[in-house]
Amino acid sequence: MPDALVVRGGWEGHRPVEATELFVPFLKSHDFDVRISGTPAVYGDAALMAGVDLIVQCVTMSSIEPEALAGLRSAVAAGTGFTGWHGGIADSFRASSDYLQLVGGQFATHPSKEPGRLCGDETDNFLPYAVNFTPLGREHPVTAGLDDFELTTEQYWVLHDDLIDVLATTTHPVRPWHPWQRPITSPAIWARQWGEGRIVVSTPGHSLDVLQHPTVRTVIERSMLWATRTASES
Template identity: 35%
Template sequence: MRKAMIVWGGWAGHDPDLCASIMRGWLKEEGFDVRMETSTAAFADPAIHDLSLIVPIYTMSKIEKEEAANLCAAVRGGVGLAGHHGGMCDAFRDAVEYQFMCGGQWVAHPGNIIDYRVDVTRPDDPIMSGIADFEYRSEQYYMHVDPANEVLATTTFDGEHAPWCKGVVMPVVWKKRYGEGRVFYSSLGHRAYELDVPEVKTMMRRGLLWAAR
């Protein structure tokens, strides 16, 4: 049986407890044994090197150097990493190796909750198969991203809330390699109920499975 670990906590505004429960359910349906943790200390456990998948849901907060180092080493060694929104890519802002591993870092969401479009750029990828471009209402994440990411979906800023960003095409969903590990990320899912949006749910479930060793 494949083993996964979900570590949730940090800023409560992203519903980390509810998101963790939802993803735990998805993974158990796929046959995973799921370990749930609420402290970053779990990342320092040597046993994580034997996992198939790690899911961080931990907006902002801090991670100790030894915790980040062990987490990054586990993924470099082949453990999968997958997550969404601020729970993965607005976590541990002072941990640059963690950001290097994730492939991006949130920096703004102009206009806060707005309507925007998500454009599928890789309909041929199994994660995106059958998913068409779709309208979405949430935070439109502006991110600093790794150009080595394999981008699966993007969004285009219209400049209404930050005129200097008009026309900027921003990655929304990507996958990448970090050493031997697979990394998947989606910037969608500001609140737990957004994980029920069919396109978001499908991408996340497939992304979790793709990342898992």
């Protein structure tokens, strides 16, 4: 029976408890023994981490102690899978460059509506956009067979390195109220090999309704199965 560690916390706007609870039944239905932690400090427990096959993280912003980060990096390099969505993995521990190197991509912004339509709440950053699968994504086990899809929610602009395998992208168009002068394409879903471990990041997932979108949910669930140590060793 594989062991999954769900680590949640950080900024409450992403509803880390409710969001992760959407996926706990899926893990249990696939025979994972699920442990839940409300703090990334658990990564510093070397004995516990040695037996973890999969980490599902939902910790937006927040901070991490050096010992915990070292434990996370060591576990992934040794074969533990690491996955998550949106700010819970792509906007975690902003002050830690070693974490950013591990994940391979970092949230930079989510562009807003035009100034005349702003109302001062989170919907100011809800834009209609498309997620388009790459040729690699159309063959990769996490995303094979899925069709391009559209969402109206935060569209992540991501800074990234070229060690990631981009499975899907999204393009930020030129709009007169934004300062960029040409369309910007960002990775929306990516996979990454780190030592013996597999990492998958899905940027859609700001709210529970987005996580329940059929394609978003399928990607996240497949990511859990593909990244887990037992899968990578099979």
